[in-house]
Amino acid sequence: MRHTISILVDNEFGVLSRVAGLFSGRGFNIESLCVAETLDPKVSRMTIVTRGDDQIIEQITKQLNKLVNIIKVYDLTAEEHIERELAMIKVNVSEKDRAEVLSIVDIFRAKIVDVSPKTYTIEMTGDNEKVNAMVELLKPFGIKEIAKTGKIAIARSPKAVK
């Protein structure tokens, strides 16, 4: 089963490599990984999406907790949480397609952030399904390039992971 794990780590060089090395060394897989500083510049948050049965997920969280630079490990999967990805999609637009692409952008509440005579660059956020759905609809026009972040996530409860 897919799990979304949120971890707070010391914002130091080498920490990403410790986390990535733990996953590769123990044969766990990473589907996506996002990392950025938190409000406290000494702390970063990583959001890791991984897969495994209960025993593997238990090992992953325990092993992460064991790393000296890791402050907190939180498996968000068990509770209500919000997940988002950001995608930037550069799509071909001929003159006749412009209106249709614009309406797709509208439907998905996305934005056009760059325009050239032959392309639109669309920015959109959403959960994985929404992003994929939009990509599917844009494919017939010809997607030139796509850049996506991994997933970031936050719990719905008022309680904070920190």
Next chain:
Amino acid sequence: MKINGAQIFIESLLKEGVDTIFGYPGGAVIPIYDALYNDTRLRHILVRHEQGAVHMADGYARATGRPGVVLVTSGPGATNTVTGIATAYMDSIPIIVFTGQVPTALIGNDAFQEADIVGITRPCTKHNYLVKDVRDIARVIKEAFHIAATGRPGPVLVDLPKDILNAATEFKYPEKIELRSYQPTYEGHPGQIKRAVDTILASKRPVIYAGGGVLLSNASKELKSLAEKLNIPVTLTLMGLGGFPGTHPLFLGMLGMHGTYTANMSVTNTDCLIAIGSRFDDRVTGKIDEFAPYAKVIHIDIDPTSISKNVRVDVPIVGDVKHVLKDMLKELDNAKHSKDVLKDWHEQIAKWKDTHKLSYKQNDKIKPQHVIEKLYELTKGSAIITTEVGQNQMWAAQFYLYDSPRQFLTSGGLGTMGYGFPAAIGAQVAFPDKTVIDIAGDGSIQMNIQELATAVQHKLPVKVAILNNRFLGMVRQWQEFFYEKRYSYTCMDAAPDFVKLAEAYGAVGLRAEKPEEVVPVIKEALKVNKPVLMDFRIDREEDVYPMVPAGQPLNKMLLV
């Protein structure tokens, strides 16, 4: 007053109570060696290879319980420590390895003798550091010792660029440590401890299966109290030997691949397995699905990742073995129990013990088991024994009985050939008046034989008993049992003359070729106050029994 990084390094070690370092100089650490010059507060043992230094620090740590300290240079000096670090990591041994590094401005430039040792050792250290500012040296050293020695202990590496060692700052050793992300759990959960006690009291066939964690937390006294209080038989892992007296009537012997018949049968038939500071290694469990099939499993370990990693656990207790055992003993004071409940179980165990003693068949050749029995007798069981890896290690585990903790030093997890001799030197440094013996094979001893010069230079009278069969014996045994005796590259025909070799180094060499020569050779070796190599020409194709073939359940043993 400002002092330089090299001096801060030395002052910090002294603050940590270090008296000995094992090291090897080189370009990047010359500033430290310069500061060590004529400084009599630290004893420096000059090794002949950096791997030797790490095993020595490891042997020193295992024998004393205090962290071992290593100092080497950058590049090859650093990479040579990797096997030693991995050995200590697998066995949870507290050592701190200081490596020199090229000046910060050159890092990443493929400079002379540059290696990314922090990157290389990330997966085999408990933690590691690259120090980038002279003002961080004292704090990092404080943290390194703290991390190495607390929780589940392990090796920590600190990489020190040369310009940092030359830069100067005020020296102030931190009083406190602030590591919010590292807080080991020492106290076990009271509810779980109560559940464990109830489970034990309800059982009819309990067994204690204890490992290296008992030694690391200095809990052998508590373990003995628990076993005696409830009359529970005890088996130990290879790493646990000495944690419970080898001569105790409740001792079943070691369990696992080369464990005793009694230990393996007891674990297979137990209804309550009490795992204490042990981690269900594959060499212990055999086929995992058929390991302790009737047992409720209680598992005490300070490392949560060890719990439920390999086997399902009914009562997990995260905590330090000593703390948890003390709490269990307290809990037991209020509990009612009768020793009679275990009568049938003890009768069954006595039968197994009677019918399947560890044994071997004496012929006209020297038997390795006989050598170890004689070493045991002639040292009255009180020597510190180290081993290499393979048959020598298993015979040393089976035929020498260890009554005290920290008396048996062996590379259990990584299985590092070449470990025993430098580890013996490290133990001898810590205990100059004790008899320290490395039980070796002719293959293993050649992996760090150069340290003979270290022993001679520092007047460390370590004894080495080479069980010389001119084979890589354990691999040969597997080839005999499972590969139709196809002895592919396991025969070491061109072994050196170990007696002459010892003499060439300025040590003493002795040889025994017949069984009746064994005792005189051992007596002579124990008498000389110098390093001694004893070359025992043993029966070449002697095998280690019992043996559970890899992947088989523990009760499917090959017996003598």
